[in-house]
Amino acid sequence: MKKFKVTIEKSLILGLTAVHFLSSCGKGIPEESTTTVVSDKVFSVEEVLEMVAIENDVTRTxxxxxxxxxxxxxGLKFDEDWQDDKVEAGPLPALFLRGVSSSIRKSSVPLGLYLGSDFPINASNKFEGKQAELFKEIKKNQKPQFFYDDAQKVHTAMFADLAVAAPCVNCHNDHVSTSKKDWKLGDVMGATTWQYPSDSLSYKEAVGVLNAYRNGTKDIYNAYLAEIAAFKSSPKPSIGKTWPTKGFYLPTAEVFIDSVRKLTSYKSLEVLVKKGAPVTIAN
Ligand code: HEC
Structure with a gap:
């Protein structure tokens, strides 16, 4: 039976597999050997932003x-002013996302993230120009939109942000500063806008983008846990492996991220499989 020497490299977080069949034919002559040159930049910016948008969807939900x-x-509270010393509460979902975004900005990865809408609570989140135009398309068909932003010199991708849970709708409809009071479950409430300067990325850069997002999640989640640790008058939930669906608990950042990882890996892998991971084969 013929045996192949197989080396399997697993990429850090995607579980990607690149397989190299090493040359083993003793009689091989140079003309017959196969050399596949794989470009370093294997991902288009659209593919990477699509993967990080999946990660964001899962994290946000x-x-x-x-x-x-x-x-x-x-009995836990969530508030716009959660960072205010007098307020003993956690970050609202939009502010959780903004926390991720500002952590990415502080990293060395040139990824931009913004959450906008046509009827925002916060006027500074209102889409303008090209983004406002494309957001109309997203509202119609919920499909992602990609464009090159000439003014900012960045590739831009926009993904629908859906009212996935009752709290999205209830909180927005009842908010004092709301500009729309009839949001319904399933509505496109806004879009996440992602920006990246180059049109293609290497594995290392793609993994860097996903890690920057994941580290951002960890940072803002830990900031929330630090806020709880500093509560003076409110009761503090026990922090560990258990979720608040089971009682007065909160998961640690590791437990939270681990759930994100489990829920995203399959979907991210689908994007990669669709693309076809680079496989170098030589016998
Ligand atoms: C408890 C209240 C609350 C909940 C729950 C909530 N939001 Fe928000 N959301 C806000 C507030 C307040 C802002 C404005 C934050 C800021 O200052 O940028 C906001 C901002 C946003 C924005 C940016 C545009 C805007 O309105 O300023 C979008 C889009 C959005 N939320 C969608 C959602 C979705 C989708 C969900 C559920 C997954 C959700 N929100 C859950 C209160 C809430």
């Missing part, structure tokens, strides 16, 4: 349902 929705039932 998990935070909104698993932490904010379930936590409120246990």
């Amino acid at each position: 998990l935070y909104t349902k698993g932490i904010v929705g379930a936590g409120k039932k246990q």
